[in-house]
Amino acid sequence: MSTIRLPATGLVEFLIIVGATVPALIDQSSTDSSPTAWWALSAYTVVAAGALALRRMRPLLAFATMLVTLAVAEISCASQEVQMSNLAVLSLAFAVYAIGAYCTVRIAVTTLVGGAAVVCIGLVVNHATAPTDWRGGSDVFATIAPLPVAWALGVVSQSHQQALLAAQQRAADSARERTHLAEQVVAAERGRIARDMHDVVAHSLTLLVVHAETIRARSGDLPPWAREQIDALAVAGRQATVEMRELLGVLRNGTAEEAPRTPAPTLADAPSLVEAAQVAGNAVELRTHGDLAALPKPVQLTGYRVLQESLANARRHAPGARVAIDLTADSSRLDVEVASGPPPRPGALMPGEGIGLIGLKERVAALGGTFSARDVQGGFRVVASIPISRPATERRGAQ
Numbered sequence: 464m465s466t467i468r469l470p471a472t473g474l475v476e477f478l479i480i481v482g483a484t485v486p487a488l489i490d491q492s493s494t495d496s497s498p499t500a501w502w503a504l505s506a507y508t509v510v511a512a513g514a515l516a517l518r519r520m521r522p523l524l525a526f527a528t529m530l531v532t533l534a535v536a537e538i539s540c541a542s543q544e545v546q547m548s549n550l551a552v553l554s555l556a557f558a559v560y561a562i563g564a565y566c567t568v569r570i571a572v573t574t575l576v577g578g579a580a581v582v583c584i585g586l587v588v589n590h591a592t593a594p595t596d597w598r599g600g601s602d603v604f605a606t607i608a609p610l611p612v613a614w615a616l617g618v619v620s621q622s623h624q625q626a627l628l629a630a631q632q633r634a635a636d637s638a639r640e641r642t643h644l645a646e647q648v649v650a651a652e653r654g655r656i657a658r659d660m661h662d663v664v665a666h667s668l669t670l671l672v673v674h675a676e677t678i679r680a681r682s683g684d685l686p687p688w689a690r691e692q693i694d695a696l697a698v699a700g701r702q703a704t705v706e707m708r709e710l711l712g713v714l715r716n717g718t719a720e721e722a723p724r725t726p727a728p729t730l731a732d733a734p735s736l737v738e739a740a741q742v743a744g745n746a747v748e749l750r751t752h753g754d755l756a757a758l759p760k761p762v763q764l765t766g767y768r769v770l771q772e773s774l775a776n777a778r779r780h781a782p783g784a785r786v787a788i789d790l791t792a793d794s795s796r797l798d799v800e801v802a803s804g805p806p807p808r809p810g811a812l813m814p815g816e817g818i819g820l821i822g823l824k825e826r827v828a829a830l831g832g833t834f835s836a837r838d839v840q841g842g843f844r845v846v847a848s849i850p851i852s853r854p855a856t857e858r859r860g861a862q
Contacts, residue, residue, distance in 0.1 A: 480515045483554040484508045490548040500545040503536045507547070511554040518561035523574060526558040530578055534585040541593035549606050556613040563617020575614055582607060668707060672700035695742040729763040730755040730790060733770055737788070740774045745803075746785045747774070753792030762849050765826050766790065766799050769834075772819045773801035773845045781806035784842065796832070797849045805841030823847070 491504050510532045514525040533555060540547050559578070563571050582603070590598045675697040678685075685693070737747045755763070770788065777786050784806045791798040820836050823845075827834040832849035 476516065479557065480512050483515060483557050484511055486553055487548040487550040490550045494548045495546045497545045499543055500540060500547055503540050503545070504547050504551060507532050507536045507551060508554075511551075515554060515557055518558055519565060522558070522561040522565045523570070526555075526562050526574065526578070529555050529558050530581055534581060537599075538585060538589050538592060541589055541597040541599070544594060544597055552606055552610070555607075556610055559610045560613040560617040560620075563614045564620045565617075568618065571614065571618060575611065578610075668700055668704045672697055672704065675700060691742060695739060699739065727760065727764050728767045728771075729760065730758070730766055730770075732767060733788075733790065736767075736771055736774055740778060740786065743778045744783050745774070745777050745781075747788065748786070749788045749790070751790045751792075755790060755792050755797075758792055758797055759851060761830060762797050762851060765830055765832075765849055766797050766847070768826060769799045769823055769845065769847045770801060772823055773803075776819065776843065776845075777801075777803040781843065783807040795851055797851075799845075799847040799849070801845045802839065803842045803844075820845075 487504060488508065491501060494500070511529050514528045518525040533551060536551075537547060559575075562574050566574065586599055586603060675693050678693050733749060733751075737749050740747045758766075770790075773788075774786065777784060781803050785804045787800075787802045789798070789800040791800075823836075824834040827847050827849055830849050831852075832847060834845075834847045836843070836845045838844075
C-alpha cells in the first residue's frame, strides 16, 4: 500500500483547508438535509478549497471569489427556501485574514469596505427574491461579525512580521557597521605599526648600511676576508631595507598590489642566496631538477622564501655547517628540501625563535602544499611540497 508524502508546508495548507471547510459539511446534516442545500454547499466548498490554496499568493482574488460565490449560494438557497450551514462563513474568515496579513493597509481597508458593500447588496437582492420568512437581516450581520476580527488579526500579524524584518535589517546594518569600524581600527593599527617600524627598524637598517660602507671605504688596512664580509653585510642591509620598505607599503595600504617597488624574487635568484650563505661561512650545495622558470610566480616566490628562511636559520643556528639544497620541479609540484648538518660550533639563540618557520608553513599551506621542519642527526631538515595548482576539493570549497 503506497502512502502520499506531503511537504511540511503542504501538509499545513491541507489541514487549514480541511479545518475551514469540513465543519460546514458536518453541520449541514443538522441544518438542512435537502439535496438543493447540499449541492449549494458542496459547490461553495469546492470553490472555497481552491481559493484558500491561493490565498497567500492572490489574497484579493481568493477573497473576492469566495465572497461572491457564498453570496450567490445563500441568495439562491433562500429563494428556494433551503438553508446552508452558517459555518460556511468559517472558510471566508481565512480569506479575510489573508487580506490583512498579505496586503498593504490601504488595500486591506478598501477590501474590507468593499466586502461590506457586497454583503449589503446581497441583502438587497435577497429581500427582492426570497419569501418573507427567508429574508436576511440582523442574523446575517451576526453571522459575519467575526470576520473583521480575522481581518484585524491579519493586520497585526503583518505588522509583527514587518517589525521582525526591520529588526533583522537593523542587526545586519549594525554588523556591517561593526565590521567597518573594526576594519578602520585595523587600518589605524597597521599605520601605527608601519610608522614605528619606519622610525626604529628602517632607521637602524640604514645606519647599519652606512657604517658598513664607511668601513669598506677605509678597508685598506683590512684583510681580504674582512672586506668580503663587510661587502656582504652592506648588500644584506640594502636588501633588508628594500624589503622593509615594501612591507611598510603593505602595512600602510592594506594590500600588496602597489607596495612592492621591485619585482618579487623568484627561484632564479636562488644562486644569490647560496652565495650570501657561503660568504657567511656555510658550505652550500645547490642541486636543481626540472624547469624552475616555468613554475607559476606564487609557487616560485614561496619556494624562494622557504630557501631564504632555511639558509638564514642555518647561518644563525648552525654557522659553518654544510647545507644541501634540492629544488625539484615537475608538471604538478615544486619540492624544496634544505638539509643542514651539525654545526661545528653552537649558534646564538635569537628572540622570536620559530616564528619564521610558522610563517613558512602558513605560506605553503596557502597554496595547498605541505611543510615540515625537524632535527635530523644533529642537523636540521626542511621539506616543502608546493602544488602547481590547488586541489579540486579546495577550489570547490572556495566557491
